[in-house]
Amino acid sequence: MNIRKAIPAAIPFVVVTLSLEWLVRAGWIKAFLVPPPSAVFQTMWRDWPELFAALAKTSTGAILGFVLSAIAGIAFAIFLSSSRAIQEAFYPYAVFFQTVPIIAIAPLLVIWFGYGMRTVVAAAFIVSIFPVIANTLDGILSTDPALRDLFRLYGASPATTLWKLRVPAALPQILTGLRIAGGLAVIGAIVGEFIGGQGLGSVIDIARTQQRTDKVFAAVLLASVLGLVLFGLINILSRLVLRNWHVSEQN
């Protein structure tokens, strides 16, 4: 993304920040409900060492969870694609990851994995794996029938067809799945941290009990930035991988 493209996206941020500042200072919004943005930035400046350490923890947890769900999700989708019977038998259990209320099972994760990083990674993993599975499977199953015929005509084995046609042809959908998973992994990590007791999730939880909305906002802002950065990195990866596919990806 170049500077020119960043300007339109920056305008709403500046407008909302400035109006919020004005609304709070004018007394329209109570400062203990929504702190003025200036106070949030001040807190971020003052508590930076603590916030940065928390951000590093959260990033590690989210990225580990994301990488695990990328690997396991793609592998599981390939497994599911091998036959209709396997899909019917196992796909409902993949949907389970989508529907499970992570807040409700987070305490269980602590019992299984203990306080700390492993619980956080598990929560990020559980929340982010489903879009990877669903999109990868969709991509693999929607391979161009003409190309499948072509591979058949030249006697390609199912394994060859999978690795040389179906998986590469599914790359756009796989990357879409990863893009969604990236954002979800950050959410999962924060939820895991509420219970698992570390990182930004923990900072938010403690600041909340102390009525420090400014600190809550500072941590939430950093979590959002983390999500954005992850999203941006996956976009860059996507562009690199698909650079030859579409004319639009070339410029």
Add this chain to the structure above:
Amino acid sequence: MTEASIGADRGVALRLANVRRTFKELVVIDDLTLDVAAGEFLAILGPSGCGKSTLLRVIARLNLPDHGTLDVVPSNTKFQTAYVFQEAHLLPWLTVLENAALPLELTGVSQPERLKRASRVLAEVGLSEAESRYPSQLSGGMRMRVSLARALVTEPRLLLLDEPLAALDEITRFRLDVRLRDLWIERGMTVVFVTHSITEAAFLANRAVVLTRRGCRIKLDRSLALPTVRDNELRVSAAFADEMKRLLGAMEEEG
């Protein structure tokens, strides 16, 4: 060199006897018997939706007939059939050269060998300078030529074409018609292509078969009285117009 002898040594003969193919309740091909000589350039003409693509898929053994038999003579060589689809259907993540080499890759030819052969066949369709480009960087006509090169790279004895040029503009199509005809003369192979374009059938083929709207029955089976070497001059000749008239007449006939 006479018409009938072109490619008779390298092409295969086909024999379809009482072929029947249904999709669910619908009879797409009903009792079709058709002989194609080795080295023949056969056009199968029919209205859209008459089942001619299904017929081509049966010949390629992508669909099996419910009844009847399909014999290919000689049948000893593996991978002797190539198939060109209505659209190019290239792999977007491979270069033009790798796309053209794909059938050889799938049949286990070593990489230097297959790239050499793909490069040679790309030269034949006039795409040498585009070898390292990707499909997204090509025009529709160029993509179709890559698709044709991919089909020819295995030196097939039977080339099947399913309305391969229908999506192209007329000038590009005319140019590729001439190229395709030349390739058939140079390489010698049996070509069967289905189309709804009377012009294309008359220009390309030695023999044209017109099918009925329902059931793929043969309405007309005619050897075209046109010269072996064909160029765009032919399109405005009296002999060409005469063949067009006959084919059109058969197409318009009820049934």
